[in-house]
Amino acid sequence: MMVCHCMSITDKDIHSAMDWMRSSDPDTIITPGKVYRALGKKADCGGCLTLFMDTMRKSDSLEVPAQLRNLRGTRKRNRL
Known part of the structure; x- marks a missing residue:
């Protein structure tokens, strides 16, 4: 499907780029x-940004790496 005219x-371009980025740097x-x-x-x-983001959200590659999750909450706890 064409995402950005x-x-x-296309949606395949977006997913391929995301998969490539995740495989080349798992922590990105x-x-x-x-x-x-x-x-x-x-x-x-910028007219495609909503559809672009929706397409990105459908990819498993978008997930934030486990070691980078909740860093903001961790910093607050360490300050106390």
Whole structure:
């Protein structure tokens, strides 16, 4: 399915980029900007961002690595 008409990005492109990023660096935080850069493109009009994000959320690669979860809560507890 075409997600971004301006840059000709499909849902398969997004999932492939996310899978590539996760396999090359398991600890990375994947953002839309990083996906665009991995595809060698950049956002143009921004009209696709909602669909782009929905497509990203459907990927298992989007999950935050376990060692990076709840860092904000951990820092607060360590300060007390």
